[in-house]
Amino acid sequence: MYVVVVGAGKVGYYLAKTLLQEGHEVTLVERNRQKYAKLVHEFGDNLVRCNGSTPDGLERAGCARADVVVAVTGADETNLVICLLARQQFGVKRTIARINNPKNEEIFRALDAGVTVSSTTVIAGLIEQEVAARRIATLLTFAAGEMTILEMDLAEDSPATGRTVGELSVPSGSILVSVVRRGRVLIPSGNTVLEAGDRVIALTYTDHQAELREAVLG
Amino acid sequence: MVVIVVGCGRQGSNLAVRLAQGGHQVTVIDEEPEALERLPEDFPGERVVGTGIDMDVLREAGIEQADALAAMTSRDNTNIMIARIAEVIFHVPRVVARINDPLRESVFHAFGISTVCPITLASEAVMKALLSEEAH
Numbered sequence: 243m244y245v246v247v248v249g250a251g252k253v254g255y256y257l258a259k260t261l262l263q264e265g266h267e268v269t270l271v272e273r274n275r276q277k278y279a280k281l282v283h284e285f286g287d288n289l290v291r292c293n294g295s296t297p298d299g300l301e302r303a304g305c306a307r308a309d310v311v312v313a314v315t316g317a318d319e320t321n322l323v324i325c326l327l328a329r330q331q332f333g334v335k336r337t338i339a340r341i342n343n344p345k346n347e348e349i350f351r352a353l354d355a356g357v358t359v360s361s362t363t364v365i366a367g368l369i370e371q372e373v374a375a376r377r378i379a380t381l382l383t384f385a386a387g388e389m390t391i392l393e394m395d396l397a398e399d400s401p402a403t404g405r406t407v408g409e410l411s412v413p414s415g416s417i418l419v420s421v422v423r424r425g426r427v428l429i430p431s432g433n434t435v436l437e438a439g440d441r442v443i444a445l446t447y448t449d450h451q452a453e454l455r456e457a458v459l460g
Numbered sequence: 461m462v463v464i465v466v467g468c469g470r471q472g473s474n475l476a477v478r479l480a481q482g483g484h485q486v487t488v489i490d491e492e493p494e495a496l497e498r499l500p501e502d503f504p505g506e507r508v509v510g511t512g513i514d515m516d517v518l519r520e521a522g523i524e525q526a527d528a529l530a531a532m533t534s535r536d537n538t539n540i541m542i543a544r545i546a547e548v549i550f551h552v553p554r555v556v557a558r559i560n561d562p563l564r565e566s567v568f569h570a571f572g573i574s575t576v577c578p579i580t581l582a583s584e585a586v587m588k589a590l591l592s593e594e595a596h
Contacts, residue, residue, distance in 0.1 A: 295537055296567050319513060319541040323567065326544070331570050345514060349541075352549045 243267070246308045248294030248324050249315035250277055253340060257312065262288065269303045295323040297331055305332045313339040318346045325355045347387075357386050377459055383448060390448045391419070394458050398438045402458040408432030413453040416446035462526050464489065464552075466512030466542050467533035471558065471578060473498040475530060480505050487521045512542045518550065528554040536564050543573045 243266045247258045250272035258270040270285055271294040272278050278291040292299035294315070305311060311328040313321035321339040328334040337356035341347060344363045350356065367380070377395040384391075396403050402410055407418055407430045421428045422441040428434065436442065446454050461484045465476045468490035476488045476499060486505030489512050490496050496507045510517030512533065523529065529546045531539035539557040546552040559565055559577040568575045 296564060297570055298566070317537065319535070319537040322541050322544075323537045327567070327570060343514075345516075349513070349515065349545060349549070353544055 243309040244304070244307060245269075246271065246294075246300070246303045246305050246311045246328075248303070248311065248313050249321075250274075250281055250289070251314065251316060253314040254312075255281070257314065258285065258288070269308075271299065271303045273299075295320050295327070297327060300324070300327055300332060305334060308332075308334050310334070310336045310338065313337065316342075318342055322346075322350060322353070322355055325350070326353065329354070329356060351386075378455055381443070388448055389445065390451055391443065391445050392451060392454075393422075394442045394444065394455065396436055396438055396440045396442060396458070399460070400438070400458065401460045402436050402442070403438045403440075405436060406432060407434045407436065410436075411457050412444075413446075413450045413457065415450045416444055416454045419443050419445050461485070461528055462522065463487070464518070464521050464523055464526050464529045464546075466490075466529070466531050467539075467558075468492075468495040468498055468507075469532070469534060470498070472530075472532035475532060476505060477503065489517060489521050513538060513545065515545065515549065518545065523550045523552060526550070526552050528552065528556075531555070531557040533558075534560060536560050536567070540568060540571060540573065543568075544571060547573075 245261055245266055246269045247254050248271040250270050254270060258268050261268045268288050270289045272289065272291060273293045278289065282289050290303050292302045294300060294303060305328055311334050313324035315321055318341045321341065325337040325339050328337050339350060339356060339358050341358045341360045344360045347358050347360060350358045377397065378392060380390055380392045382391045412418060418430055420443045421430050423437065442458060444454060463479050463484050464487050465472050466489045468488050476486050479486045480503060487508060488496060488499065488505060489508045489510060491511050493509050508517060508521045523546065529552045531542040533539055536559060543555050543557040546555045556574045556576060557568060559568055559575045562577050562580050
């Protein structure tokens with residue numbers, strides 16, 4: 243894959259290194275002269291000095307043929323401009339932007355600016371899960387964060403324990419996909435009775451996961 | 461007209477005062493409370509402290525009723541983001557953004573954003589004055 247990474251701060255630097263090690267073609271873009279000078283020895287032709295938030299800069303970085311453009315400068319608004327330019331001017335299908343302020347996720351979505359990653363959101367989510375008695379874990383999110391697959395461990399006193407799958411008031415937009423019981427994986431039917439110790443795997447709209455958790459774990 | 465001005469630096473505050481004098485209903489947004497103090501005591505418009513790229517702040521400033529918005533901060537990418545939010549999310553009929561760096565005009569044009577570049581305007585005006593036929 244050809245990946246353009248804009249912004250050679252810590253995130254951009256380590257990301258570019260990792261991608262290169264994995265055998266991808268990478269162009270790392272940095273506008274700052276000093277940063278460029280420090281890194282050019284290590285990255286050589288893979289490093290380009292230009293402003294990645296301008297059409298010229300993205301052109302120089304070969305953005306038109308990029309499979310993915312990653313915007314990881316320190317400023318959310320700059321990352322937004324990079325992603326919008328890449329998508330709208332250069333037809334890049336996949337862009338990923340780092341955002342510092344979780345509120346900007348909504349803006350990126352409304353402006354069709356691609357996937358966003360907010361470490362604040364990720365870490366806060368992990369903290370919340372820890373606090374929720376460790377019985378729930380997110381396995382995967384996809385569709386730009388809209389969908390989540392998660393696993394929930396049923397306790398003796400969970401509302402779902404002892405009830406059939408059909409009886410559970412699982413919110414619309416969620417499905418129970420499988421149950422892991424004593425090391426074996428079952429695909430449940432409506433009649434499957436859930437037991438304490440079951441690990442239930444569910445697919446849900448990310449927005450509905452709190453409701454789902456309530457219905458299953460209480 | 462109901463107008464929102466984002467950015468209360470020398471440029472933004474100057475614009476806000478003129479708009480208010482012209483009888484328009486003005487709300488000025490700036491992250492720094494001190495910047496809003498540039499506005500005169502008797503400024504008839506509203507002041508909102510907050511960042512113009514926050515949809516809640518924009519709503520607080522009345523963007524849903526706004527006829528126009530001017531993005532006047534000192535950072536081009538911020539002005540682009542504000543302009544896009546105003547146009548695409550809130551459908552504000554008239555949006556103008558200030559460009560600080562004339563070399564970045566291409567970026568604004570890429571998004572179809574109406575712009576004014578104070579540097580270009582000032583250079584043109586000074587050149588005109590320098591090269592004018594009249595002796596002073």
